[in-house]
Amino acid sequence: DTTKRNLIERPSKIVVLGGAVVDMVARPKEKTEIIIGTSNPGSCAESDGGVGRNVAEALGRLGCNPVLYSAIGSDLRGQGLMERLEGVGCTNMSVVVKDASTATYLAVLNGDGDLHVAIANMGVLSEIAVPPKEIFEQGIEFLVMDGNPTVSVLRQASEFAVENGITICLEPTSVPKARAVAQDQELLSRITYAFPNVDELMAMAEKLSDRPELTLEDLATINHLPHIQVAAAMVLKQMNPDGAHLVITMGDKGVFLASRRNDEVSKLQHFPAPYGVEVKNATGAGDSLCAAFIASLVNGKSESDAVAIGMQAATLSLECANRAVSPNLADLKLS
Structure with a gap:
């Protein structure tokens, strides 16, 4: 394994630790049924993805000069993926894994645009390593982690961050990965900002419940509170004791911001989804929101x-048909 760089070449305040993936989507002609066992006429598209990579691209387009630390294969796909990232202002420090292929996700859709079958080749992401300690000593302010590295890697990286006064953010990535983080109390206690969707939040809360015989709905009824508020309070209690925030994405129901400062009772604020959004691609909306939040x-x-x-960033990416992250993020006003 080799790293492309050992030191950050230009000033950066944000390190992103997470997955870089090439997404491939095949679909038959519109309103055409797939015929199994033979060739079907249709279209194929390839794009860059992965939560960490998406967040890094969005931060780059927002002018933040992030550093992405990931793992790719020694192949043309990985090389192209990283070159495109550098083209939007990201420093790449990914580990190149010999004799491995870059992570790929191949989805076959049906004639209505729904998923028919998919194959995920994500083995190389298990090679994501802890960034060198000296990276955290170069004026970094935020460490953004997705759920793709192993929990031990996330824990060690978070330790380096805490030692250098760096704020830690988590994008849980999936329900199983959210559960894995919730099970590690030491890791969770270092996180100040997390960006779960509602399913990931519920999974984390269920792992943290001190009354496992009761469902979250039971606890909500007992406490006369909405179940999302109960779940958020349970997770916030185990996060950074000096204060923590959850940005909970709920699709067309908008976003909840749940906050706890020191020992105060957690507060919940709702942000409704904007009307009239023409959704063309939802794959990078949450990642764009995460990036713009941190950039702000x-x-x-x-x-x-x-x-x-x-x-606003999420809306721009929702309306971008062929990319996870909209190039129009560059026009977003942060100040």
């Missing part, structure tokens, strides 16, 4: 303002 904090915004700006 770097620019001195409050958490509430950061959510509002993040939702």
